[in-house]
Amino acid sequence: MDEFSLIRRYFSTQDVKRGDVVLGIGDDAALLRVPPGQELAVTTDSLVSGVHFPEGLDAESVGHRSLAANLSDLAAMGATPAWVLLALTLPAADERWLAGFSRGFFALAKRHQTVLVGGNIARGPLNVTLIAQGFVPEGQALTRAGAQVGDLVYVTGHPGEAAAGLKLLQAGKADPKNPCVRRFTHPEPRIAAGQSLRGIASACIDVSDGLLADLGHLLEARGFGAKLGLDKLPLSKALLELQGREDAQRLALTGGDDYELCFTVHVDKTKAAEARLKEAGCPATCIGAVEGKPLIECVDGAGRVHTFDQPGHRHF
């Protein structure tokens, strides 16, 4: 089966239609219209088998995760997803895999009213690259740039769960219904939370490499650091049951793949932030504050500083 037949069979039936797509899949390029007054937010992320997910991970999860990783980048900008392109490199035209992949992919796309407008299928070692585009009103995007000393540091959801789930998957004893396993296989991009933080958060990033690593990216450009309270970490019951408190703290700080948002808020705006996030149905927890020296310190209830190795995912 050639590229064109594969696209027709697995990627051309979509429930979502959008008026801003002038021309979708099937020509040399898609033709799209950005609504007036909106900026375009664009991101790309690749998932490589054996690097970003265990070989043999269910194709439906690969489809979900690859889209979730990209939508999460849009969430961190406060953007609303609109269009996606898929560059899929496959060792062979495995139709069972493609059916699962497209099922996971389109289920998540539909929930966020996102249309696949183009892509490419090539032969080679498995590589899933997505490009996601969304809109944000001019000048209102969240960026990594605005944190100030004294701002409070928040994180959404329950970081560490995905890393604990990955450990179960790698050990071959994962129950797909375990909340931690589910967090790895089906992370939820925090789209509504990102949108709700426009005009409120001073800086925002998504947590894909690990909380300490990603918070570091957000602070390092300004030469700042932070003090985090270990007791404040929002450790979920599922994570604590699997790992115990000490390992749970470590995974919450250094595990990747959570796709939560980490953001900073000026003290005057914390009430507004918390109200907006509640409205968006997104749990969020204050875990510390931005400090002037370029170092992230993790402090326990007795004031002792703890250090954590494995600062997130190293790409090389």
Next chain:
Amino acid sequence: MDEFSLIRRYFSTQDVKRGDVVLGIGDDAALLRVPPGQELAVTTDSLVSGVHFPEGLDAESVGHRSLAANLSDLAAMGATPAWVLLALTLPAADERWLAGFSRGFFALAKRHQTVLVGGNIARGPLNVTLIAQGFVPEGQALTRAGAQVGDLVYVTGHPGEAAAGLKLLQAGKADPKNPCVRRFTHPEPRIAAGQSLRGIASACIDVSDGLLADLGHLLEARGFGAKLGLDKLPLSKALLELQGREDAQRLALTGGDDYELCFTVHVDKTKAAEARLKEAGCPATCIGAVEGKPLIECVDGAGRVHTFDQPGHRHF
């Protein structure tokens, strides 16, 4: 060296600046502004080592070719390139390879005033995926859809050269200055030609899989075919010297990687098309006409129909 250092060293120094880039490399997503009255043309294409180019092909050529393949898709829409994202998967952080790749990439980007606005570097088998975006005035894009019976079929440049160059490269006896080798290592996207054909060509496609295969894509949606004159094929001197007439014809029709444009023009507009292309500095040749039956026939000077195997590049 981690992903971030690699990006800083090889991908953050660009000569081109654009006012429509609100936020470029370094955040969760780029922020971009599409000028009023313009549609956005978006495409993605992947190059896999050993599939789309010989393993060990000079990195500078890989950088050039990967961008050229994507810009060529924009050319086929009549679009003007603006922004590009790069999703690079590499087995290791080979700095010599990265230096060559970025040299080839940015040299071509500069000529087309195209800015790299984001991307991703991951570890894994070599895979170069690019996403190119450009502008086209609303409603003026060229598409594959408008060919009519009786329209004349044109091709730019000298198809077949790239396939002949690839054969030399695969045989390990390529002179990098040979025009056919150069056509494979440094194809020129036909941006100016595509723009000049807005409002003139009835349909357009770029020739990446082979002239017969790509012309077939352009005609098949309408159930049409074409009659092509073998004697009309614009075989270059360099190609004829390497291959002789019969093989040169075969490569011109079935070889891929040329990144020329194939387009159709209503008979009333051929003078305008030829004048516009001359102004754009792009050679183009009429090679036949669209016919009502769904078959592409290649006819020699004596009226005999020839058939050609290998209908372009099969992706699986």
